[in-house]
Amino acid sequence: MSKEEKEKPIVYTIEECQKCGLKTKRTFKIGDFVYMVGELCSKCKASTLITMIYAESVKV
């Protein structure tokens, strides 16, 4: 990695639909926590559950 290329972590929230199992990845919002009810599923409109919050490094 060159000196200019630095890694920056971006935090994502993974929401899993309780009905159809669809997993959605979005950027973390303050107030999110694991096993919290998330937004409605984009496919079946059922409620989702936040199953993971993690950081991924991206080169900037």
Add this chain to the structure above:
Amino acid sequence: MSLLDILLQINPFFPEGGGETQWWTYLIWILPIFFFIFYGQRLQMWMVLNDVSKSIKKLQNMKDNARKEAIDYAKSISQNIDPAERIDRFLEYFTIFPVDMDPSGIVPKVHHLLRVRDERIKAEVRKMSPSMDTVTASKMENILEAATVLNLIFKVVRHFYLMGKKTTSMFFLVQLQMIMPILLQEAEALNKAITAFKAGQPIGDGIGPMIVGKMMFNKEKRTIAKETVVCEDLYNGRTLYLMKAEGPAGSVGEPGTAVEKLIKETGINVNSIIMIDAALKLEGEKTGDVAEGVGAAIGGVGVERFQIEEVATRHGIPVYAIIIKQSVLDAITVMKKEIAESIDKVSKSVFNLIDDKTKEGDKVLIIGVGNTLGVAQ
């Protein structure tokens, strides 16, 4: 062209003609030898001092940043107070550990001391805003703890640096220089951890509670010890007791006391204990790797581990451990993808362990050890 030819070309240091060497060419060679004999160590000390002072500057920046973050967060909680003075006082807060000349019976003393310290921290945080909710209070506590450790690292390093300078002792300074990379690594980890604490994001150490939290989801939970919850579940004819710190607040709970209470007070005859925790990886090992073993997988001062080992030994309960490997930095900063994705692998290991090591009708206690910030149940 040979080496000698090259050397002979570098005039006037190696003049041609052999016998006509000028006196000052000898001086050029001899003077540095005497210079390094008399001033070599001073030169080396100057270089070490320079190196250490650069690291101290970095530590100071991190310490100041942590203090600023703590003040800013306190201000965001309550606009009515100026928390700077209170936080500065808090950063100097210390704990005197019990005398260990006669170590018998020291664990309850340490346990008592840690409880007093914990309660004092909580009371100080509450004073900032009495209406503060538990999660916000725990975030503030975690930030203050990180800032206190950074302050302590800076002060200890500065102490040895100044001592070395004052006594012109190379040994103080060289030892400091040798351990500096590790200290800087830990300080950087603490500095980065503050961002995660402020946002309430799960940290690498939270993988144990995250795995057990998934098993506990949608089940009736009860508080068994301070900030520690437990619930029951059934699996292949076994009764599972699932235990973790109560999230999503940033707490590790009191699993040692909780295990004591579950087994001693409620009289539940647990047949096996499975502990899931984050563990420090060795250099070269991969983050998120899972390993199995035996023994109480729990860090900290050792009080909780002592309590669990004591109960397990007294009742002859085997203790199995599953660890998720990570570095110091990974453990206290936002959970990495590799760590979060180990959840299925660990869950599989847990159920394999239950199937292999226990029989139908057995009672198995599964403990998710670690800071449960940003992880509910």
